[in-house]
Amino acid sequence: MPTLYEQLGGSPAVEAAVDLFYRKVLTDPRISDFFEGVDMDIQISKQKAFLTMVFGGPVAYSGQDLRRGHAHLVARGLNDSHFDAVIEHLGASLAELGVAPALIGEVAALAETTRADVLGK
Amino acid sequence: MPTLHWEGQSLAVAPGQTALDALLGAGVSIPHSCRAGACQSCLLQATAGEIPPSSQQGLKPALIAQGYLLACLCRPEADLHLTAPGPGARVPALITKLTWLSDSVLQVHLTTSESLDHRPGQYLTLLRDDGLARSYSIAGQEIELHVRRIPGGAMSNWLADVEPGTPVTLQGPAGDCFYTPGDPHQPLLLAGAGTGLAPLYGILRDALRRDHQGPIWLYHGALNESGLYLTAELEALAATYPNFQYRPTLFHRDGPLPEVLSAAHPKLAGWRGFVCGDPQIVNILKKRLFLAGMASRAISADAFLPSTLK
Numbered sequence: 001m002p003t004l005y006e007q008l009g010g011s012p013a014v015e016a017a018v019d020l021f022y023r024k025v026l027t028d029p030r031i032s033d034f035f036e037g038v039d040m041d042i043q044i045s046k047q048k049a050f051l052t053m054v055f056g057g058p059v060a061y062s063g064q065d066l067r068r069g070h071a072h073l074v075a076r077g078l079n080d081s082h083f084d085a086v087i088e089h090l091g092a093s094l095a096e097l098g099v100a101p102a103l104i105g106e107v108a109a110l111a112e113t114t115r116a117d118v119l120g121k
Numbered sequence: 122m123p124t125l126h127w128e129g130q131s132l133a134v135a136p137g138q139t140a141l142d143a144l145l146g147a148g149v150s151i152p153h154s155c156r157a158g159a160c161q162s163c164l165l166q167a168t169a170g171e172i173p174p175s176s177q178q179g180l181k182p183a184l185i186a187q188g189y190l191l192a193c194l195c196r197p198e199a200d201l202h203l204t205a206p207g208p209g210a211r212v213p214a215l216i217t218k219l220t221w222l223s224d225s226v227l228q229v230h231l232t233t234s235e236s237l238d239h240r241p242g243q244y245l246t247l248l249r250d251d252g253l254a255r256s257y258s259i260a261g262q263e264i265e266l267h268v269r270r271i272p273g274g275a276m277s278n279w280l281a282d283v284e285p286g287t288p289v290t291l292q293g294p295a296g297d298c299f300y301t302p303g304d305p306h307q308p309l310l311l312a313g314a315g316t317g318l319a320p321l322y323g324i325l326r327d328a329l330r331r332d333h334q335g336p337i338w339l340y341h342g343a344l345n346e347s348g349l350y351l352t353a354e355l356e357a358l359a360a361t362y363p364n365f366q367y368r369p370t371l372f373h374r375d376g377p378l379p380e381v382l383s384a385a386h387p388k389l390a391g392w393r394g395f396v397c398g399d400p401q402i403v404n405i406l407k408k409r410l411f412l413a414g415m416a417s418r419a420i421s422a423d424a425f426l427p428s429t430l431k
Binding site: 011012014015018019022023026027037039040041044045048049051052057058059 | 154155156157158159160161178179194404407408411412416417420422
């Protein structure tokens with residue numbers, strides 16, 4: 001039984017999804033402010049790591065990593081509605097790439113496991 | 122069994138083993154994180170041997186051209202020589218010619234006895250004999266730098282008064298903002314402000330020299346006329362090469378450069394971009410090109426960091 005990461009196409013799939021996903025995030029007025037002034041190349045590599053993780057790939061962040069990495073954004077008001085917007089763009093990007101709804105559901109469920117840590121709850 | 126060469130050590134690599142694991146197993150400290158080719162923290166450079174193509178996936182074309190690879194994805198099938206990305210060698214150089222291109226921009230030509238093997242658009246660090254050091258982009262096949270004279274600037278004011286024949290030291294080259302052949306019909310967008318023109322001028326002439334066929338647009342942003350330079354040379358190139366369009370962009374006449382670009386090029390999918398200048402304008406331009414549909418991998422940038430030494 002191939003892993004979720006293998007079913008999605010592994011690292012080439014991450015490459016294909018990252019621009020699509022990050023462009024949606026940057027142009028969404030609900031969340032784009034959180035990315036203002038951040039270097040794009042650094043962001044792209046972080047988004048790749050994020051996508052690799054929620055694709056079930058070999059990237060492991062601890063809850064502590066995620067809390068530390070987002071604490072400054074939580075202080076600026078990052079909340080559930082922003083998290084939901086990111087999950088929405090993740091699903092839409094994968095749908096555009098022709099990923100089956102069942103697999104998108106698995107990705108969303110993996111992303112969901114990070115919610116409490118990302119939002120510092 | 123293939124052998125991995127690292128700083129004088131020879132390491133045997135087991136079938137299927139990654140270069141990262143072989144190096145870590147031998148006690149070599151290599152920065153790494155995701156082990157999946159995503160974070161790119163284990164970037165190394167191959168100096169000889171056969172690079173497995175899969176170890177370069179996701180890297181920008183300029184890094185691939187320089188033999189960079191990701192150690193976590195690299196499963197050597199033949200002998201491979203690897204090194205950490207370094208600052209480059211130091212070589213003695215002579216200043217050969219100094220020319221004012223405008224009120225504030227000095228063109229400095231240098232020569233070295235040994236080849237630097239640079240690509241126009243990369244940068245060099247210029248060191249004076251007392252150790253004062255500044256980095257400048259390379260504007261051509263020859264070593265040509267554009268130095269903006271800054272009030273109180275230690276290096277720029279020294280260069281403004283120096284005589285041809287003065288010895289200095291050059292370190293480098295470094296940087297991944299340069300033309301890479303391989304897609305001669307791809308449209309290119311070159312945009313920058315101030316002496317951001319230096320790398321762009323180098324990249325432009327390199328692309329033309331390598332017979333680039335696709336359209337090439339160069340936007341040079343300045344506050345007003347006095348901020349432009351090399352206009353006659355660029356107009357002459359535009360007259361010679363029908364695929365090259367030169368667009369000097371004046372803030373007071375045309376508006377902010379990012380707005381001019383967005384209006385003229387709303388859709389940039391499939392294009393390649395080069396953006397150079399101060400970090401602030403570079404960040405804005407990078408984002409504009411990306412949002413207009415240019416792939417993140419297709420955007421090369423050189424942001425000039427202000428010197429912290431006085």
